[in-house]
Amino acid sequence: MNFDPSTFWEALFSWPFLRGALLTLGLTVAAHMAAILIAVPLAVVLNGPPSALRKLITAYVGFFRAVPTLLQLLFVWNALPQIFPIFREEWFTPFLAAWIALSLNESAYQVEINRAALSSVDGGQMAAGQAIGLKKSHIYRYILLPQALRVALPPTMNEFITLLKLTSLASIISLQELMTVTQINVARTFQFSEYYAVALTWYLVMVYSLMGLQKLVERRFRWASRTEAAALAESRRGRGW
Amino acid sequence: MISLRNVDKNYGSFHVLKDISLDVAQGEKVVVCGPSGSGKSTLIRCINHLEPHDRGEILLDGLTVGAARDVLAVRRTAGMVFQNFNLFPHLTVIENCTLAPKLAHGIPDREARRMAEEYLARVHILDQAWKYPIQLSGGQQQRVAIARALCMKPKVMLFDEPTSALDPEMVGEVLDVMGELAAEGMTMICVTHEMAFARRVADRVVFMDAGRIVEVAPPEQFFAAPQSERARAFLSQISH
Numbered sequence: 001m002n003f004d005p006s007t008f009w010e011a012l013f014s015w016p017f018l019r020g021a022l023l024t025l026g027l028t029v030a031a032h033m034a035a036i037l038i039a040v041p042l043a044v045v046l047n048g049p050p051s052a053l054r055k056l057i058t059a060y061v062g063f064f065r066a067v068p069t070l071l072q073l074l075f076v077w078n079a080l081p082q083i084f085p086i087f088r089e090e091w092f093t094p095f096l097a098a099w100i101a102l103s104l105n106e107s108a109y110q111v112e113i114n115r116a117a118l119s120s121v122d123g124g125q126m127a128a129g130q131a132i133g134l135k136k137s138h139i140y141r142y143i144l145l146p147q148a149l150r151v152a153l154p155p156t157m158n159e160f161i162t163l164l165k166l167t168s169l170a171s172i173i174s175l176q177e178l179m180t181v182t183q184i185n186v187a188r189t190f191q192f193s194e195y196y197a198v199a200l201t202w203y204l205v206m207v208y209s210l211m212g213l214q215k216l217v218e219r220r221f222r223w224a225s226r227t228e229a230a231a232l233a234e235s236r237r238g239r240g241w
Numbered sequence: 242m243i244s245l246r247n248v249d250k251n252y253g254s255f256h257v258l259k260d261i262s263l264d265v266a267q268g269e270k271v272v273v274c275g276p277s278g279s280g281k282s283t284l285i286r287c288i289n290h291l292e293p294h295d296r297g298e299i300l301l302d303g304l305t306v307g308a309a310r311d312v313l314a315v316r317r318t319a320g321m322v323f324q325n326f327n328l329f330p331h332l333t334v335i336e337n338c339t340l341a342p343k344l345a346h347g348i349p350d351r352e353a354r355r356m357a358e359e360y361l362a363r364v365h366i367l368d369q370a371w372k373y374p375i376q377l378s379g380g381q382q383q384r385v386a387i388a389r390a391l392c393m394k395p396k397v398m399l400f401d402e403p404t405s406a407l408d409p410e411m412v413g414e415v416l417d418v419m420g421e422l423a424a425e426g427m428t429m430i431c432v433t434h435e436m437a438f439a440r441r442v443a444d445r446v447v448f449m450d451a452g453r454i455v456e457v458a459p460p461e462q463f464f465a466a467p468q469s470e471r472a473r474a475f476l477s478q479i480s481h
Contacts, residue, residue, distance in 0.1 A: 127291055128327035132341040132393055133317035142340060146331050223331050229373040233333060237371045 007194040011185065012201060020181035021202040023095070027177065028164045030099050035106035036114075036156075042107075043114030044140060057111070064108035069101070070169050076101040077173040098170040106163055113159065117152035118144060150221040157214050161207055178202055242267040242397060242428050243288060248297035250283060257283050258294065259452040267396075270429045272439040272460070275449035276475055281432040284449070285399045288430070289319040302396050317345060320390030324402040326382040328374040334361065334385050335370040338392045345393070353392075360388040364418045380411030384418050391422075398422065400431040434479060440464060448472045 011017055042057050064072070077097040081087040121144050129139035168179035182199040186192055222228035243265040250258040257280050265271050273281045286292040288299060290306050299306035302318050329337050338357035342348045348356070361367040364384040374382055383403055390398060400419065404412045416438050423429055423442045433439065439446055439460050446463040448456040450471045456463065467473045 122327075124323060124325055124327035125329065128323065128329070130291060131289060131316060131319075131321040131323075132390065133313050133345050134341055135313065135344075138344045142344065143329055147329075150331075221331075223373040223375065226375055229375045233372050233376065236333070 003193050003197075004191065007189075007191055008197055011195060011198045016176075016181045016185075017178070017198055017202065020176060020178040021206070023176060024164065024167050024178040024202075025206055027095065027098055027102065027167045027170065027175070028160065031102035031106055031167075032110075032160050032163055034099070034103035035110045038103070038107040039110035039114050040145075042111045043118055046111065046115045047118045061108045061111050064105055067105075069105050069166055070172065072101040072105050073098060073169055073173055094170065094173045094175040097173055098167065098175050102163065102166065102170075106159065109159055110156070113152050113155045114148065117148035117150075120151045121147045150224060153214065153217060153221075157210065160210065164206060165203070242269070242302055243430070244298075244300040245284075245288075246298040246300075248284075248287065248294050248299060250280075250287060250292065250294045250296075257452050258287070261297070261454055263447065263454060263457070265397075265428065265430060267428055268426045269444050270423050270442050271431070271445050271447055272443040273430060273432045273447045273449060274434060274436075274439065274475070275455075278451075279449040280452040281449050282401050285321075285401055285430055285432055288397075288399060289316050289321055291321070313345070317393050318395060319397045319399055320393060320395035321399045321401065322383065322386050322390055322403045324405050326374075326379070326386045326406070328382055328386055328389070330374050333371055333373055334366070334377070337374070337385060338389045341389070342392050357388070357392055360391045361385070363391070363421070364388045365414075378411060379407045380414045383407065383411075383415045387415075387418055387422070397428045397430070400429065400433065402432050402434070404433065404435055436464065436476075436479065448475070450475075 042060070045051070045053055046057055048054070077094065080097075081092065125143055125147065126139060129143045134143075167175075167177050170177055171180035171183065174180070178199055182195050185195045189195075219232070222232040243263075245261050245263045248258055248261040249256075259280075261280075261284060263271075273284065275281050283292055287294045288301060288306065290312055293307060301315055304311045304315050304318065306315050328334075329340065332340060335354060335357050338360065339350065339353035342353045342356065343350060358367055358370065361370055364387050366381055366384050366388070369377060369381060369385075374385070377385065387398075387403075403419070404415050407415065412435070416435060419429070419431070419438070420442055429442075431438075431443075443460045445457055446460050447454055448458075448463065448467070448469070448471070455469050456467065456472050458468070463472070464476065467476055
């Protein structure tokens with residue numbers, strides 16, 4: 001076997017790979033955050049009565065799901081500056097371009113997740129919120145969205161993981177994320193297995209940390225389980241509500 | 242306190258309420274009964290504007306039901322209890338009770354809790370205050386729902402078949418709480434098939450059929466000598 005452990009260990013904690021992994025994670029978090037911020041209000045509108053706005057949102061979702069992510073990345077990085085001169089300036093970095101393209105792309109998928117999660121909340125919840133005299137905005141914020149979040153979390157985590165790996169597409173617009181750094185080192189040394197193992201390790205670390213985080217968050221949703229609600233109630237009572 | 246004048250409502254082509262007029266005085270207890278599909282639930286859901294009515298006028302404690310500026314005030318004046326309880330499953334019992342007072346009236350947490358504890362004690366469920374709804378029986382959940390509504394200090398309580406989703410052995414505990422509330426002078430409109438409760442608590446019974454009020458009478462009179470053929474047929478079906 002031709003695997004050099006010292007190359008592997010040295011590269012694993014080297015600054016270019018660390019920086020690449022951080023860029024990958026940072027881009028994913030930033031793009032997913034933006035996507036969720038875009039998607040929640042759109043999902044709320046889709047969950048409401050029919051309107052022209054709803055048709056527009058449906059078209060938006062269809063468009064960004066239909067266009068390949070790679071094409072969106074290339075469009076934002078190459079075509080946008082051609083159309084609008086303002087994007088030709090220094091501030092328009094590959095990171096920014098990737099962030100815009102991935103945010104828009106991801107928001108379309110996230111709208112569908114959030115819409116489904118919202119419509120899974122029992123209709124009686126809205127009625128009960130209205131009947132005790134709450135405003136629509138309060139009903140959404142304190143009653144519907146917290147319950148929808150429980151349903152949306154697992155598919156949202158799926159999306160995050162997919163997005164984490166999709167960021168490697170940004171290597172094509174010269175963003176120095178994890179896969180770009182890997183490719184550069186492989187091209188320079190032909191030590192495929194060592195550097196691929198480094199990339200693999202970092203992807204695994206990121207995804208598994210995230211899965212741990214998801215487990216922690218899901219503990220807050222134990223109110224939905226007949227068998228586990230008591231444990232959550234007790235733990236909250238122990239901490240003085 | 243409540244006044245309905247020639248109220249009409251359609252669901253598409255289905256005429257669900259036809260020319261409904263009814264006055265309910267302060268402190269009065271009215272039981273609404275009738276066959277399913279007769280419009281009973283729609284009627285009380287129109288009073289707090291959960292369902293908009295199409296024609297006619299509804300006044301609640303001087304507020305015009307349906308006027309955009311009065312919507313929240315109307316709903317804070319009328320508390321409602323649903324067939325399926327509709328507690329907020331992600332909140333504990335006491336949080337269910339404090340949410341609206343805190344958000345709608347800006348009452349501080351500590352005070353809202355104190356008030357909620359008072360009402361939870363009145364519906365005999367204070368010992369479950371820290372639990373989640375899923376941990377409670379149906380009867381317990383419905384009593385929490387009553388306390389949640391009372392926490393907004395409503396002037397009127399609307400009950401939409403509050404015992405229909407309960408196991409038979411839990412009906413009594415909910416009806417007892419409603420009876421206590423009635424004895425304290427609360428104005429109540431209650432859609433129910435519990436005729437013993439109607440006999441005991443109601444000042445008047447409203448009998449509806451096919452979207453119309455067919456008969457309004459004190460319970461003794463309604464149960465002993467119903468005037469309409471439909472009411473006679475209905476009563477013979479439910480009292481076997």
